[in-house]
Amino acid sequence: MTKPIIVWLRRDLRLADHPALFAAASSGPVIPVYVLDDESTGNRRMGGASRWWLHHSLASLEKSLGRHRSQLVLRRGDAVREITALAKEAGAEQVHAIRHYEPWWRKAQGKLAKEVDLVLHDGNxxxxxxxxxxxxxxxxxxxxxxxxxxxxxxPAREPLDEPSLTNPDTWPASDTLADWNLLPTKPDWAGGFAKAWDVxxxxxxxxxxxxxxxxxxxxxxxxxxxxxxxxxxxxxxxxxxxxxxxxxxxxxxxxxxxxxxxxxxxxxxxxxxxxxxxFPDYPSHSYRDYGEGLWRNPDRGHLIAEDLAAWQQGRTGYPIVDAGMRQLWATGWMHNRVRMIAASFLVKHLLIDWRHGEQWFWDTLVDADYGNNGVNWQWISGTGVDSNMFPRIMAPLTQSEKFDAGDYIREWVPELADLPDAQIHDPDDAHRPKSYPAKVIGHREARERALAAWRDVKSNG
Structure with missing residues (x-):
């Protein structure tokens, strides 16, 4: 009897152009396994929006494997412990996986290699x-x-075809996807996700x-x-x-x-x-650390905390920013141009540390990526190894008009839907509905405050 080979899946939930799956399928029976590991990730536990996507992606993968009369084995817990135990249980001598670079996965890959014959492939x-x-x-x-x-x-290589799969003589026990409770219950904040995405x-x-x-x-x-x-x-x-x-x-x-x-x-x-x-800690540690003097910390006062909440909830009084933040909450995604505008607003108009924004995006984005999220936030905040300079402050009202965001605002900020193009980007007090908040801070005032804080940091640094 040919011993089965485990394919350890993480952020590689596909059958075609999957080097680890292709190599394993070429050598013997395959046991695909996904481990929901909330232990190794520490404070980087997958956010709520990502968990919604994960549920539907795993369900889709289960159906795709079913075409091969194959199965997806689901386990929950420390990935190294679960994969090691599964290998013993199934009599598998080898584990194939696509190499991942997040610090917790690099650590797990090193530990697992001491327990089993781990073969890592590049492919993500x-x-x-x-x-x-x-x-x-x-x-x-x-x-x-x-x-x-x-x-x-x-191109480094041609994409691989979907392999033919051979199944093991017996299948190991598996969790059921529903038991993981990846989807929200009450309130169901992900109602708009299903309308926005096919997974x-x-x-x-x-x-x-x-x-x-x-x-x-x-x-x-x-x-x-x-x-x-x-x-x-x-x-x-x-x-x-x-x-x-x-x-x-x-x-x-x-x-x-x-x-x-x-x-x-x-x-x-x-x-x-x-x-x-x-820089493994890049998404939580500034490459260029300007110290606490630059930032208004929400932990230090309720007014600053209210500013952060207004940004998170799309109540800043800047229509393009609010439209983006509401789109994010409703769909788990935000238009890229608007991401830059909204991120810049938090860091420079509100002077709130970029890490608060990074954490919010981590929990609310369906595409929350450890590397991309950290690199993008440090780019906009001016703290990164390669970044926009802090004094370059985006003007959200000008950006909104320049990129013709009127219909976008009407979709995501319905209180403003009836405003004409001349008012939609920056409604004055006469046209602003009572249901829509006034600006948390004026653009000129915010710009001057940010530049003054920057000068103080530089002069004291």
Whole structure:
């Protein structure tokens, strides 16, 4: 009897272009397993929105495996402990997995390798960290030279086909997905998620086809919140329902600035992994630490805490910011241009430490990614290894008008839906409905306060 091989799944919930699954299937019977590990992750336990997506992604994967008369084994607990026990239980001598770079997974991979024959594969990024290095052999810290060097190595390989699977003689015991209670109960805050998303490998490829059909317009459309110009592939890529190699391959049929711009955004994902490999705590520790003097800490006063709550709930009095934050709560996703505007508003208009925003996004985004989330927040806050300078303060009202966000605001801030274009971006007191809050702070006042705080920090530093 050929001994089965375990395939340990994490953020790689697909069958096609899955190097670990492909290699295992070529060698013997396969036991795919997913472990819900809330122990190893520490304070990085998966947020509520991500757990919603995970439930539906695992359900979709179970159906896909069913086409092969295969199964998905579900276990809950410390991943190293559960995989080790499962290997003994099933008589498996080898475990295959796609390599992950979050610090808790790197630690778990090291521990598991001491217990079983662990074979790690690359497959969640275009290139593994370390594949491109500076002239001195170091990992890149700055995106632009990193992307330039990486492009010279791409495509790294052709995407793999979905493998044929052989099943073990007996299947190990498995949890049931419903018992994990990944979905909200009461109140069901995820009601809008199902309307906004189709989840799973097929849905990812369907979305890719829709996006690439219109990718020639991406360079301009990606900045326009009122139209569907974004790829909306980020949660599919995060959970590995589609691989970046597959996306890159599909984009190879397209030339022009739109496709090239999106290739650059795929490379940003790779860049973020290079950053967290060098600085594992990057999503919680500033690379350039300006100290507490720059930030208004919500723990120090109820007015600051109220400002944070107003931002979280979309009640700042800035329509473009509020529309984005309400879209985030309703759908688990926010338009990328609006993410930058909303993030900048928290950090620079409200002077609240970027880590409060990073944590909120971690819990509310369906595409909450350890590397991307941390790198993006440090970029906007001016604290990152490669970042926008703090004194560069985005003007949300100007941005809203420039990128024609009127219909976007009408959709997500319905109290303003009847306002004309001349008022929708910045309603004055005569036109602002009583149900919509006044600005928590004026733009000019916020800008002057932020620059003054910056000067104080620099002069005292």
């Amino acid at each position: 990024y275009l290139l593994p960290p370390g594949a491109v290095t500076t002239g001195s052999g170091d990992l890149y810290k700055i995106y632009t030279p990193f992307a330039k060097a990486a492009r010279q190595c791409l 799973g490998e097929k849905a990812a490829h369907d979305r890719l086809e829709e996006f690439t059909d219109a990718v020639s317009d991406y360079e301009d459309d990606r900045n326009m919140p009122s139209i569907d110009g974004s790829s909306r592939l980020s949660p599919h890529l995060h959970f590995g329902e589609i691989s970046p190699a597959q996306v890159w391959d599909r984009l190879s049929r397209h030339t022009g600035k739109g496709a090239d711009t999106y290739r650059g955004e795929l490379l940003w994902r790779d860049y973020a992994q290079n950053v967290i490999c060098q």
